[in-house]
Amino acid sequence: DQQVKQNSPSLSVQEGRISILNCDYTNSMFDYFLWYKKYPAEGPTFLISISSIKDKNEDGRFTVFLNKSAKHLSLHIVPSQPGDSAVYFCAASEPYSGGGADGLTFGKGTHLIIQP
Amino acid sequence: DTAVSQTPKYLVTQMGNDKSIKCEQNLGHDTMYWYKQDSKKFLKIMFSYNNKELIINETVPNRFSPKSPDKAHLNLHINSLELGDSAVYFCASSHFNRGVYGYTFGSGTRLTVV
Numbered sequence: 001d002q003q004v005k006q007n008s009p010s011l012s013v014q015e016g017r018i019s020i021l022n023c024d025y026t027n028s029m030f031d032y033f034l035w036y037k038k039y040p041a042e043g044p045t046f047l048i049s050i051s052s053i054k055d056k057n058e059d060g061r062f063t064v065f066l067n068k069s070a071k072h073l074s075l076h077i078v079p080s081q082p083g084d085s086a087v088y089f090c091a092a093s094e095p096y097s098g099g100g101a102d103g104l105t106f107g108k109g110t111h112l113i114i115q116p
Numbered sequence: 117d118t119a120v121s122q123t124p125k126y127l128v129t130q131m132g133n134d135k136s137i138k139c140e141q142n143l144g145h146d147t148m149y150w151y152k153q154d155s156k157k158f159l160k161i162m163f164s165y166n167n168k169e170l171i172i173n174e175t176v177p178n179r180f181s182p183k184s185p186d187k188a189h190l191n192l193h194i195n196s197l198e199l200g201d202s203a204v205y206f207c208a209s210s211h212f213n214r215g216v217y218g219y220t221f222g223s224g225t226r227l228t229v230v
Contacts, residue, residue, distance in 0.1 A: 032217050043120070043206055043221035044159070051216075089159065093217060103149050103161035103208075104219060 003027045004092050006107035014115050019077040021110050023090030026071065030092040034104065035064060035075045038087045047088075048075070077112075085114045119143050122207045122222040129197055130230055137192045137225045139207030145220070146211055148190035150182060153204040153224070162205075165190050197229045 005024045013019045021035075031052040036044035050057040050064045050073070057064050063076045077084055088111075091104040122139045129135050141148060147166040153159045163182045164171045170182065179195045194201060207222040 034217070034219065036221075041224070041226075043208075043223040045221070046219060049217065087157075091219075103151070103164045103210075105161075106159040108156070108158055 001026075002107075003030075004090055004105050004107040006088075006090050006110050008110050009108070010111040010113065012113045012115060013080050015082060016079045019075075019080045019084065019112055019114070021075040021077075021088050021090075021112065023073045023075075023107055024071055025073075025092050027092070027094070027105070028071070029094045030105075031095050032093040033064070033066060033073050034091045034093070035062075036089040036091060036106075037084075038089060038109070044089055080112075080114045082114050082116060085112060087111050118222075119220050120207055120209055120222040122205075122225050124225060125223065126226050126228075128228045128230060131197055131199060133197050134193070134195045135197060135227070136194070137205055137207075137227070139190050139192070139222060141188055141207075141209040141220070143209055143211070143218075143220060145209035145218070146187065147209065148184070149208040149210070150190065150192050151206040151208060151221075153206060155203070159206070163190075163192075194227075199229050202227055202229045 003026050034049040035047040037047050038044045048059050048062045048064050050066050055066050066073045087109045089109045090107040120141045149164045150162040162176045181193045183191045204224045204226050206224050210219045
């Protein structure tokens, strides 16, 4: 049972245009969401996150939007650059318990390809 | 200065062997994890370890055991390796401060069981 879903395995965007990566979740207990970027043979690197008390968070070219009622979030990258080509993972977390944590639940990832 | 480092990066071993993967973080984070990325590229949590409290994903076979000598280290021991254990294993650490989570991943260990 996938609690975090990224339904687009891949996405191709022209350089300079906007890239929009989508993510849906089913667990209403999730209250924190993160996007990670991953290159081959490397670990996931943190991009941007958003708490469930917000609906938007922006950091440079990256903006994450959260629609709690639809259980949907999206990552916007604008303008897209060749170095953005990578696999992007959406991840979610339940409230921090203060003790042992359940960790992140990941989607399967979307392979973003930026075309020159 | 690597924040979360794991060794080795590649590990090839025969079925039935016992092996360990080491992980160290220098971020002062209070929770460490092991994740497995399988052949379908799905990243799934295996263990989390915080203040000597271990939370185990119930789907993880008991051949896998985490060992934490101190707060900065969480090693993964695997006994009686099977072909299906072949995957990439990622160590991670996290902290929680003022409503913000910080998760940092290591670069992964590609385990191949032959």
